[in-house]
Amino acid sequence: MANDNQPANTPTIDLGAAVRDAVIASLVMLGLAIPILALKTEQNMDNRLVLEPRWHYVWIACALVFAVRLALTLFIWNRKAKITVAKGEQTPTIMSGLVRVLKPFSGRAGLLFLVAYPLLALWLVGPQGSIKWIDNFGIQILIYIMLGWGLNIVVGLAGLLDLGYVAFYAVGAYSYAIIATQVIPATFPELGVWSFWICLPIAGLLAALWGVLLGFPVLRLRGDYLAIVTLAFGEIIRLVLINWVAFSNGYAGISGIPRPSFFGIPFNASEEGFAAVFGLEFSPIYRTIFLFYVILALALLTAFVTVKLRRLPVGRAWEALREDEIACRSLGINTTNTKLTAFSIGAMFGGFAGAFFAARQGFISPESFVFIESAQILAIVVLGGMGSLFGVVISSIALVGGIEILRELDFLKQIFGPHFDPAQFRMLIFGTAMVVMMLWKPRGLVSTREPSVFLKERKSISGSLVKEGHG
Numbered sequence: 001m002a003n004d005n006q007p008a009n010t011p012t013i014d015l016g017a018a019v020r021d022a023v024i025a026s027l028v029m030l031g032l033a034i035p036i037l038a039l040k041t042e043q044n045m046d047n048r049l050v051l052e053p054r055w056h057y058v059w060i061a062c063a064l065v066f067a068v069r070l071a072l073t074l075f076i077w078n079r080k081a082k083i084t085v086a087k088g089e090q091t092p093t094i095m096s097g098l099v100r101v102l103k104p105f106s107g108r109a110g111l112l113f114l115v116a117y118p119l120l121a122l123w124l125v126g127p128q129g130s131i132k133w134i135d136n137f138g139i140q141i142l143i144y145i146m147l148g149w150g151l152n153i154v155v156g157l158a159g160l161l162d163l164g165y166v167a168f169y170a171v172g173a174y175s176y177a178i179i180a181t182q183v184i185p186a187t188f189p190e191l192g193v194w195s196f197w198i199c200l201p202i203a204g205l206l207a208a209l210w211g212v213l214l215g216f217p218v219l220r221l222r223g224d225y226l227a228i229v230t231l232a233f234g235e236i237i238r239l240v241l242i243n244w245v246a247f248s249n250g251y252a253g254i255s256g257i258p259r260p261s262f263f264g265i266p267f268n269a270s271e272e273g274f275a276a277v278f279g280l281e282f283s284p285i286y287r288t289i290f291l292f293y294v295i296l297a298l299a300l301l302t303a304f305v306t307v308k309l310r311r312l313p314v315g316r317a318w319e320a321l322r323e324d325e326i327a328c329r330s331l332g333i334n335t336t337n338t339k340l341t342a343f344s345i346g347a348m349f350g351g352f353a354g355a356f357f358a359a360r361q362g363f364i365s366p367e368s369f370v371f372i373e374s375a376q377i378l379a380i381v382v383l384g385g386m387g388s389l390f391g392v393v394i395s396s397i398a399l400v401g402g403i404e405i406l407r408e409l410d411f412l413k414q415i416f417g418p419h420f421d422p423a424q425f426r427m428l429i430f431g432t433a434m435v436v437m438m439l440w441k442p443r444g445l446v447s448t449r450e451p452s453v454f455l456k457e458r459k460s461i462s463g464s465l466v467k468e469g470h471g
Contacts, residue, residue, distance in 0.1 A: 015074075022070040029065040033058045036428075076440075114296055118289045127285045134288050136404050139295055139360065143353055144400045146299040148380040148392035149306055150349030155378065156386035157310065158342035159322030161227040164214075164234025165377055168207040168347035170241065170369035172354025175203040177254040177364055178247075196260040196359050200352060207351025208344040215343035219336055222325070234374055241366040253365030260359050262290055291360055298356060302349045303389055314341055319387075376400075376430075383437050385444025394445050399430065 037057040042050050117138055121130035147169065154162045179202060180195040191198060218229050241248040248254070259267060267274045267287035274290075275282040309315045317338045320328045329335055358364050380399060384391030406422040406429075437444075 018070055018073040021073055022066045025069040026062040026066040029062050030058065033061045037061060111300075118292050122285070127283055131285055131288050134285075134292050137401055138292050139288075140404065141396055141400045142292070142295045142299050143357060144377065144380060145393055145396045146295065146302050146353045147350060147377045148384065148396055149299070149302045149389060150346045150353065151377050152346075152381050152387065152389065152392055153306060153309075153318070153349075154342050154346040155381050156388070157306075157315065157322065158318040158339065160339060160342060161223065162230045162343075162346075163227045163371075163374055163378065164230035164232070164237075165346070165350055166369045166371070166374040167214075167234040167237040168211060168350035169354040169357070169373065170237055170366075171207045171210050171347075172203040172351030173358040173364050173369070174241065174248060174254070174354075175199065175206045175351065176355035177257045177358045179203075180258045181254060181256060192258060193261045193264050193266055195258040196355070200355050203355035204348045204351040207354065208348035211343040211345075211347025212340055214347075215340040219339060231371070231374075234369075234371060238366050238369055241369070248366070251365060251367070253363055253367075254358075255363045257358050257362050257364070259287065259362060260291065260294060291356075295356055295360075298352055302352075305345075305349075306389065309345070314338070318342055322387075379430075379434055383434065383444055385446035388444065388446040391444050391446035399433065403430065 038053065038055055040052045040054055042052050044050050118130070118134050121133045121138075124130075125133065147165070150168075151162060151165045154160050154165070176196070176199040179199045184191055184195050184198070214230065214233050218226055221229055242250055244250075261267070262274055265274050265277055266272065267284075267290065269282045270276065273282065274280075274286055280286070310318075317328070317333050318341075320331065320333060321335060321338050321342075325335060328338075357368075361368075376399065380392055380395045383399070384393070384395035403426040406426055409422045
């Protein structure tokens with residue numbers, strides 16, 4: 001007989017069943033952790049392979065899985081959720097509240113913080129220590145934000161699943177590297193200091209051309225078939241770069257790539273360098289700060305063009321294509337041109353990012369453009385929320401910055417031993433984050449959509465009411 005003080009429809013939780021479920025999950029983790037964490041291969045002084053036991057990692061992983069699974073069962077999966085389907089609004093959650101708090105900072109306040117970030121790093125840790133924070137965190141995260149925004153046009157707005165986006169990244173990088181190291185020195189050597197600014201638009205246009213070339217063969221493909229073809233395209237580009245040695249120098253890569261100059265002033269220790277011209281003491285921090293502002297400008301250009309295009313007819317055609325291609329055709333929209341524009345514009349921004357990557361590194365090789373790069377960029381778009389610029393920023397900071405911060409956790413060696421390296425677990429954490437997000441927020445951190453065109457009042461639409469496009 002039901003208790004009179006408890007509503008009849010209130011779900012009850014069986015604590016014993018929840019504990020058993022958590023035990024089963026921890027046993028599954030035990031089976032997975034034994035071949036991954038329990039034993040580590042080492043080479044001794046006799047050049048023999050020995051196995052080093054690390055069972056404490058296994059017990060820690062099983063305990064964490066047990067605690068997390070039990071907490072999810074008790075407090076997350078069995079909570080009473082109220083969803084208003086008519087308005088498309090869900091009850092506030094921790095993540096939605098966090099997004100509401102952080103979203104105002106994506107405007108002017110966030111821009112001011114980004115502009116002041118190098119100066120804050122200089123003030124807090126000095127010139128030597130700030131190089132790491134500006135380069136490894138600031139520049140690295142902004143590169144993936146730009147790549148995420150470029151892929152967001154193809155996947156998030158047009159609904160075309162692209163697993164080979166790294167190919168356009170590689171086209172931009174190699175275009176800049178080959179033109180800057182071979183063409184310009186042989187034909188116009190006096191323009192060597194302007195190589196980056198001359199080659200940047202060329203690299204973007206060449207990447208856009210390859211985007212169109214990829215778009216033509218896949219016009220009739222959708223879903224998994226489209227994903228397989230784009231994946232093959234990315235691998236074809238990488239294999240061509242490896243085997244066409246006369247063109248790309250193969251595995252040896254291309255070195256000596258010119259760095260960007262400050263309006264023709266190079267960042268070197270010569271009398272014509274940046275420090276000498278402005279009466280400063282030579283330091284590599286000036287070039288690092290300049291590169292930060294260059295990639296910041298390129299990322300803001302990507303966001304600006306994306307927002308403007310989304311409000312134009314081509315942007316609305318992308319969203320219509322994402323929702324339903326058949327209905328899109330019935331409305332008279334040219335789906336061929338719509339797909340080609342999405343591929344070409346998204347590829348163009350990937351080419352810009354690739355040219356900057358080559359200029360920043362000074363050396364590139366085919367190993368920099370493997371499939372895992374495409375997977376990480378796609379994960380940034382999906383985990384952030386397809387179609388959401390702000391979501392891409394959050395997921396880029398979490399995935400890229402979170403992995404980089406692992407290198408700074410040296411204090412964990414005092415807990416787990418001197419041989420513990422947190423960076424070795426970056427891919428394990430990356431995969432765990434994707435699994436957790438697919439279970440917790442399958443439509444991304446920012447799961448609401450704001451329509452490009454609205455009548456009288458703009459209203460956010462819940463992600464649960466938006467169909468997942470399959471191109």
